[in-house]
Amino acid sequence: xxxATPIVLPNMAARRVAGIAxxxxxxxxxxxxxxxxxxxxxxxxxxxxxxxxxxxxxPPDIIFTPTFEHYAALATKWTGFFPTxxxxxxxxxxxxxxxxxxxxxxxxxxxxxxxxxLAGSVLYLIAIRLLPPIVVTLPLFPVVDALKLSDTxxxxxILYATFWVSLCTMIMKxxxxxxxxxxxxxxxxxxxxxxxxxVRVIMPLALQGIAACAIFVFVFAWNExxxxxxxxxxxAKTAPLIISEVMDAVSGTNWGxxxxxxxxxxxxxxxxxxxxxxxxxxxxxxxxxKG
Amino acid sequence: MRRLxxxxxxxxxxxxxxxxxxxxxxxxxxxxxxxxxxxxxxDLTFVGFNNYVTVxxxxxxxxxxxxxxxxVNAVVYIELLIAIGMAALFxxxxxxxxxxxxxxLMPYAISEVVGVLVWKxxxxxxxxxxxxxxxxxxxxxxxxxxxxxxxxxVVTLISIWHHLPFTFLLIYAGMLAIPKSLYEASxxxxxxxxxxFWRITLPLTVPAILISLIFRFxxxxxxxxxxxxxxxxxxxxxxxxxxxYLYQSGFKYGEFGTASATGWLMVLxxxxxxxxxxxxxxxxxxxxxx
Numbered sequence: 001x002x003x004a005t006p007i008v009l010p011n012m013a014a015r016r017v018a019g020i021a022x023x024x025x026x027x028x029x030x031x032x033x034x035x036x037x038x039x040x041x042x043x044x045x046x047x048x049x050x051x052x053x054x055x056x057x058x059p060p061d062i063i064f065t066p067t068f069e070h071y072a073a074l075a076t077k078w079t080g081f082f083p084t085x086x087x088x089x090x091x092x093x094x095x096x097x098x099x100x101x102x103x104x105x106x107x108x109x110x111x112x113x114x115x116x117x118l119a120g121s122v123l124y125l126i127a128i129r130l131l132p133p134i135v136v137t138l139p140l141f142p143v144v145d146a147l148k149l150s151d152t153x154x155x156x157x158i159l160y161a162t163f164w165v166s167l168c169t170m171i172m173k174x175x176x177x178x179x180x181x182x183x184x185x186x187x188x189x190x191x192x193x194x195x196x197x198x199v200r201v202i203m204p205l206a207l208q209g210i211a212a213c214a215i216f217v218f219v220f221a222w223n224e225x226x227x228x229x230x231x232x233x234x235x236a237k238t239a240p241l242i243i244s245e246v247m248d249a250v251s252g253t254n255w256g257x258x259x260x261x262x263x264x265x266x267x268x269x270x271x272x273x274x275x276x277x278x279x280x281x282x283x284x285x286x287x288x289x290k291g
Numbered sequence: 292m293r294r295l296x297x298x299x300x301x302x303x304x305x306x307x308x309x310x311x312x313x314x315x316x317x318x319x320x321x322x323x324x325x326x327x328x329x330x331x332x333x334d335l336t337f338v339g340f341n342n343y344v345t346v347x348x349x350x351x352x353x354x355x356x357x358x359x360x361x362x363v364n365a366v367v368y369i370e371l372l373i374a375i376g377m378a379a380l381f382x383x384x385x386x387x388x389x390x391x392x393x394x395x396l397m398p399y400a401i402s403e404v405v406g407v408l409v410w411k412x413x414x415x416x417x418x419x420x421x422x423x424x425x426x427x428x429x430x431x432x433x434x435x436x437x438x439x440x441x442x443x444x445v446v447t448l449i450s451i452w453h454h455l456p457f458t459f460l461l462i463y464a465g466m467l468a469i470p471k472s473l474y475e476a477s478x479x480x481x482x483x484x485x486x487x488f489w490r491i492t493l494p495l496t497v498p499a500i501l502i503s504l505i506f507r508f509x510x511x512x513x514x515x516x517x518x519x520x521x522x523x524x525x526x527x528x529x530x531x532x533x534x535x536y537l538y539q540s541g542f543k544y545g546e547f548g549t550a551s552a553t554g555w556l557m558v559l560x561x562x563x564x565x566x567x568x569x570x571x572x573x574x575x576x577x578x579x580x581x
Contacts, residue, residue: 135321159313223401280399284461
């Protein structure tokens with residue numbers, strides 16, 4: 001604006017009222033966001049510490065004497081639970097390691113090497129993520145069976161890692177791109193091999209990206225349902241699968257035990273996600289915006 | 292930049308072998324499967340496009356396609372609107388940001404199974420804490436298990452709850468990247484906060500909005516667990532979505548041919564949706580560069 005604006009004395013009182021109203025609305029909206037995000041989860045966690053008869057009381061008690069009986073009953077009343085938690089842990093750790101190793105290697109190549117084939121295959125990495133994964137279950141099902149891989153940890157590890165390698169490769173490429181090339185050139189001058197350069201120079205500087213990839217894959221593998229449903233029946237069954245089975249069959253006095261089991265399943269990963277938010281946000285922006 | 296050498300190709304091998312063997316090759320093979328008739332333990336019999344005719348004349352398929360279309364659009368656009376509102380709220384300043392982000396991210400950490408479990412219990416007709424609150428407020432019985440539209444609304448709600456953290460973070464990151472100098476300039480010009488949002492924040496967030504739309508359409512299209520665990524497609528297959536239809540025909544009825552045909556139709560649908568937004572993005576990039 002170039003013309004002189006007339007000076008109006010601001011109505012201080014009206015402004016203050018408007019400011020206070022704004023602050024109240026904002027606080028209310030933040031409160032709503034907290035309730036929306038946390039209430040369903042806290043509802044399960046809190047219910048797992050309630051006595052059976054208190055769980056479905058309406059209106060629910062906010063203050064009550066906590067009981068640990070459902071946790072004590074987990075091992076005896078729900079014998080399948082802890083073995084499936086073990087399976088979930090094996091599968092999630094395995095998939096995380098496989099996806100991270102593969103994408104650190106390929107992310108390094110995509111960042112440091114130039115080739116026409118390489119440039120073209122970036123598009124392929126992005127495009128392949130558009131395919132709905134359920135489609136590949138149909139041809140894989142008989143192959144997995146023939147290879148005697150059905151109901152093993154390995155099949156889930158390979159599947160889960162594959163669903164994430166393309167995104168993780170893009171994340172690793174973005175993080176490695178930020179490391180100055182002069183550092184790896186210096187390492188080569190000092191006589192380091194490509195592998196030594198990657199492990200000693202690149203990886204320590206790309207830890208944030210590795211952490212982001214690891215969290216994405218771990219959370220996904222820990223929680224996945226559809227592929228566990230199709231490819232496991234007994235030995236490699238994961239925790240989400242047994243929770244879904246018990247959820248449909250549960251009755252009477254077992255709700256508390258189910259809630260205790262669900263709490264054990266969700267708490268470690270929820271805490272991981274809450275504590276590692278920095279890496280998640282960095283990884284999301286690196287992977288999605290660039291990829 | 293180094294030239295590609297055998298050592299580098301070896302380093303690419305794990306990623307590309309996984310993608311080729313687990314996704315690329317099977318999705319091509321699915322197309323061959325879709326041209327054949329087969330079931331458990333039987334050989335393939337070539338039937339041309341018969342499976343596509345079967346699928347495209349099945350009322351269950353069209354029901355599933357319609358449900359998918361409605362739920363996916365509802366999920367993606369409602370989620371986007373909430374995410375934009377939330378991001379604008381956070382952009383205006385947030386106290387205890389670390390704690391707030393940690394809380395907002397919580398649903399992301401939850402398994403779809405647990406998400407369905409808790410919402411199912413809270414919305415359980417007659418006993419759930421939310422269902423009873425809805426009844427106490429005088430809205431009548433909240434009986435979603437016999438009403439397909441209500442059941443699909445619950446599916447939409449659960450899906451939004453689950454994925455909002457993802458969309459919110461993408462949009463918020465886009466808003467954070469807007470140069471502060473633009474806001475300072477608009478303050479000097481006397482723009483109101485409302486004008487700032489419409490004239491600066493929203494237009495400059497469009498690239499982030501397009502990216503999150505692509506992501507969310509592609510991922511929402513895969514919707515399976517929420518429906519399968521909540522209603523298993525019932526009552527009378529009225530709440531099926533495409534992935535559930537595929538799962539039923541492949542793994543329940545053992546009709547791999549029609550399931551594969553459904554799979555290819557899903558691939559085409561997914562690519563179709565993504566290409567609309569990719570095209571919009573491309574156009575923006577082209578017009579932004581001249």
